Amino acid sequence: MIALGCDHGGINLKNAVINYLKENNIEYKDFGCYSEESVDYPVFAYKVATAVADGEAELGILCCGTGIGISMAANKVKGIRAAVVSDEFCAEMTRRHNNANILCMGGRVIDEEKAVKLASIFLNTVFEGGRHQKRVDMITDIENGSFKL
Numbered sequence: 094m095i096a097l098g099c100d101h102g103g104i105n106l107k108n109a110v111i112n113y114l115k116e117n118n119i120e121y122k123d124f125g126c127y128s129e130e131s132v133d134y135p136v137f138a139y140k141v142a143t144a145v146a147d148g149e150a151e152l153g154i155l156c157c158g159t160g161i162g163i164s165m166a167a168n169k170v171k172g173i174r175a176a177v178v179s180d181e182f183c184a185e186m187t188r189r190h191n192n193a194n195i196l197c198m199g200g201r202v203i204d205e206e207k208a209v210k211l212a213s214i215f216l217n218t219v220f221e222g223g224r225h226q227k228r229v230d231m232i233t234d235i236e237n238g239s240f241k242l
């Protein structure tokens with residue numbers, strides 16, 4: 094299951110991604126928001142990030158105006174590696190190398206067509222592991238306060 098969330102600045106991208114998921118029979122849960130009325134992006138970041146961290150969702154997609162604020166909030170939840178992406182190369186590499194579990198995009202940065210393309214790359218790319226696993230483990234150690242130089 095893919096967890097989706099957005100604020101008013103990202104609702105256009107989230108709706109485009111929902112159409113893509115529906116067309117491809119990919120299960121998803123939409124955690125809101127559901128209109129263009131101004132809302133606070135940390136609320137939706139928290140809902141999606143906890144769904145991913147708790148294992149309710151395999152991966153998440155979050156959209157705000159830039160993708161930045163919503164990623165900052167999501168990354169405060171333990172176990173979350175949320176990446177702001179606006180090009181195809183980074184959408185692929187953040188899965189392959191960083192094992193990102195939430196894709197963040199900005200509705201005032203990219204258009205709907207690009208968002209669907211990036212979401213499809215993100216959802217269809219697997220983590221390489223190997224030497225990258227060690228680095229991702231180091232991120233987890235920083236998060237847990239157990240990182241040693």
Ligand code: RB5
Nearest residue numbers: 102157158159161162163
């Ligand atoms: C909301 O106006 C805007 O600040 C938000 O969508 C996002 O861009 C924050 O990073």
